[in-house]
Amino acid sequence: MSSExxxxxxxxxxxxxxxxxxxxxxxxxxxxYGIEILRVxxxxxxxxxxxxxxxxxxxxxVINLRGKVIPVLDLRLKxxxxxxxxxxxxxxxxxxxxxxxxxxxxxKVSEVLDIDEAQVEDPPALGMGVETDLLLGIGKxxxxxxxxxxxxxxxxxxxxxxxxxxxxxxxxVLA
Numbered sequence: 001m002s003s004e005x006x007x008x009x010x011x012x013x014x015x016x017x018x019x020x021x022x023x024x025x026x027x028x029x030x031x032x033y034g035i036e037i038l039r040v041x042x043x044x045x046x047x048x049x050x051x052x053x054x055x056x057x058x059x060x061x062v063i064n065l066r067g068k069v070i071p072v073l074d075l076r077l078k079x080x081x082x083x084x085x086x087x088x089x090x091x092x093x094x095x096x097x098x099x100x101x102x103x104x105x106x107x108k109v110s111e112v113l114d115i116d117e118a119q120v121e122d123p124p125a126l127g128m129g130v131e132t133d134l135l136l137g138i139g140k141x142x143x144x145x146x147x148x149x150x151x152x153x154x155x156x157x158x159x160x161x162x163x164x165x166x167x168x169x170x171x172x173v174l175a
Contacts, residue, residue, distance in 0.1 A: 020117030
């Protein structure tokens with residue numbers, strides 16, 4: 001059985017799937033990223049996060065969002081970047097990842113952009129050790145480059161199960 005991730009239309013991301021559309025753009029450090037707007041549930045300010053013991057450093061914990069327990073990950077740490085101090089602009093983007101709601105911490109949200117398919121290029125092959133499989137492509141808009149994340153590939157199925165287990169374990173604590 002293939003472990004290949006498929007889009008809802010059955011096509012493999014970056015391989016026949018239209019990559020044009022609306023993207024919520026955000027910053028991690030100086031780099032600007034984008035997530036397909038249809039995958040974004042909401043954007044919220046930082047909330048108190050309940051840490052979960054014995055999880056990877058990128059798993060920040062869980063939040064109680066209007067009575068629903070949502071796992072939260074630090075996207076900087078998940079992508080191999082250094083941690084950053086939270087600021088007034090730091091926020092959580094609640095996204096759908098493989099059917100589950102997950103909170104993703106980003107440095108700041110930028111804007112919603114409509115990026116045409118012709119403005120998206122395949123990520124370059126950068127050689128060994130550089131993972132570009134998390135990207136749908138490189139978008140060019142307003143004279144700048146945006147790294148378009150394939151949000152379904154940010155977490156492996158095992159990592160997603162870990163996040164789901166964390167929510168299950170914390171349900172009684174936060175409810």
